[in-house]
Amino acid sequence: MGRLKVGVVGLGTMGSQVLWQLSKRGVDATGFETYFPGHSRGAAGGETRLFRNIELEDLRYAPIVARASEIWDDLQGVSGRELRVISGALVMGSPAHTQMQTALVAAHQSGKPYEVLDRAELRARHPQFEVDPGDIAIWDRTGGSIRPELTVATAADLAEQNGATINRGSKVREINETHGGVTVVTDAGRFDFDRVVVAAGGWINQLLPRFESLITVRRLISAWYFGRDAEYLKTVVPFIRTAPTYCYGLPVPDRTAMKLGVGYEDHLPADRPDEVERIARPDELAPFERVIARYMPGLNPYPMRTETYIETYTPDRHEWIGEHPDMGNVVVLAGFSGHGFKMSPAIGEIGAELAIDGKTGLDIDFLNHEGEL
Ligand SMILES: Cc1cc2nc3c(=O)[nH]c(=O)nc-3n(C[C@H](O)[C@H](O)[C@H](O)COP(=O)(O)OP(=O)(O)OC[C@H]3O[C@@H](n4cnc5c(N)ncnc54)[C@H](O)[C@@H]3O)c2cc1C
Known part of the structure; x- marks a missing residue:
């Protein structure tokens, strides 16, 4: 029997990691990507993503995040690139909300260094942030930020160096199961595999309409703001606020501006990601203005840049x-x-293990949606 042939459809955040993991395991791996690995039309754009060790919603994610953290180090070591910047990160909010209560348990269970700060301590150490009366903050000392486009491009490069094939500018039109295998159809022809991994992000429902009843696609706005003066952002760190005042922010690398994000309800549906507006309309910025007025009043409220991404x-x-x-x-x-x-x-590792063995060592049973489609 020859080498296992696995196709990966979509080389964005997850697909590029799957391809890298497959390539490390000696599989005959081939990736298909409509654009190119590292493009910013999907979920992986805007130069930064928050890395936190502290789970806000479901403690069962903790082992997956911990495993991911180990592989981040591996990915950086092998590539020689700084993909994750450990600066520390703040989780702020009201201890009356379940998300903050979950965060406190998660911080304790994580085994990672953390501190709980009251409002006075937070204001003394991180004067950029206003908080609501009674709020607390968790200082996640080994949290920080990730470089999304560079990470995707790097994982794909490493996969290619290990012998994987990447088809750039190659949109998959159809995926069909055949006797004992799977056929992938692109404009360039048909490709046969033993197994296929689909990581198509916001295009999933177009490619696999079976998922329409489970997956909704949204266009998320990121907006960047300068500080009102030169000092304001000099020592700022990434943050996230827990519900019901959910929002988050990440400084640009030279700390002249802060990128802000707001919650799910403030983003429009985007059934056809290739056709969405790529910058925010002025009326869509009201939630950002509220975040600035309430929590980061030292920001200039007029954005220097807005972009939209698909999740x-x-x-x-x-x-x-x-x-x-x-x-x-x-x-x-x-x-x-x-x-x-x-x-x-870690999702890349899980995806590769599922494709090769049909099982994975990490607990993903809690993600079971059987019966929902
Ligand atoms: C604005 C924003 C902020 C976020 N902040 C955070 C954060 O701070 N921390 C965090 O952990 N997560 C964050 N997330 C979530 C995280 O970025 C996403 O969960 C993740 O990137 C999703 O990856 P994906 O692989 O599903 O999608 P994508 O990265 O979009 O990858 C899908 C890929 O598939 C390709 N594709 C689709 N269809 C086809 C086809 N038919 N043929 C070939 N290729 C195809 C696309 O071109 C794309 O490259 C954020 C997301 C957004 C949008």
């Missing part, structure tokens, strides 16, 4: 990681619901 959500915000319901040789990775980037190296 997929499931109703319970747990992703689909597993077999396609009708095609046993197709593994689908979808619905990362706004929190996928920090986990992506």
Whole structure:
């Protein structure tokens, strides 16, 4: 029997990691990408993503994040590139909300260094942030930020160096299960594989309409703001606020500006990601203005840049990681619901293991959506 042939459809955040993991395991791996690995039309744009060790919603993600953290180090070591910058990160919010209560348990269980700061301590150490009365902050000392486009491009480069084939500018039109295998159809022809992993992000429902009832696609706005004076952002760190005042922010590398993001409800549906508006309309910036007025009043409220990116959500915000319901040789990775980037190296490992062995060492049973399609 020859080498196992695995196709990977979509070389964005998850697909590039899957391809790298497959290539390390000696599989005959081939990737297909409509654009090119590292493009910014999908979920992986805007130069930064938050990395935090502290889970806000479901403690069962903790082992996946911990495994991802190990692979981030590996990916950086092998590539010689700084992909994750450990600056520390703040989780702020009201201890009356379940998300902050979960965060406190997660911080304790993580085994990573952390501190709980009251409002006075937070203001003394991180004067850029205003908080609401009674708020606390968790200082996640080994949190920080990730470089999304560079990470995707790097994982794909490493896969190629290991012998994987990458088809750039190659949109997959159809995926069909055949007797004992899977056929992938592009404009260049048909390609036969033993198994296929689909990581098509916001294009999933166009490629696999079976997922329409589970996955919704949204266009998320990122907006960048300068400080009102030269000093304001000099020592600022990445942050996230827990519900019900959810928002987050990440400084640009030279700390002259802060990128802000707001919650799910403030983003429009985007069923056809290739056709969405790529900058924000002025009326869409009101939630950002509220965040600035309330929590970062030292920011100039007029953005110097806005961009939009595409993310997929499931109703319970747990992703689909597993077999396609009708095609046993197709593994689908979808619905990362706004929190996928920090986990992506571990998701790549899980995707590769599922494609090769049909099982993985990490617990993903809690992500089971069987019966929902
Ligand atoms: C603005 C924003 C901020 C975020 N902030 C954070 C954060 O701070 N921390 C965090 O952990 N997570 C964050 N996330 C979530 C994280 O970025 C996503 O969960 C993750 O990037 C999703 O990856 P993906 O592989 O599903 O999609 P993508 O990265 O979009 O990859 C899908 C790829 O498939 C390709 N493709 C699609 N269809 C086809 C086809 N038919 N043929 C060939 N190729 C195809 C696309 O071109 C694309 O490259 C954020 C997301 C957004 C949008």
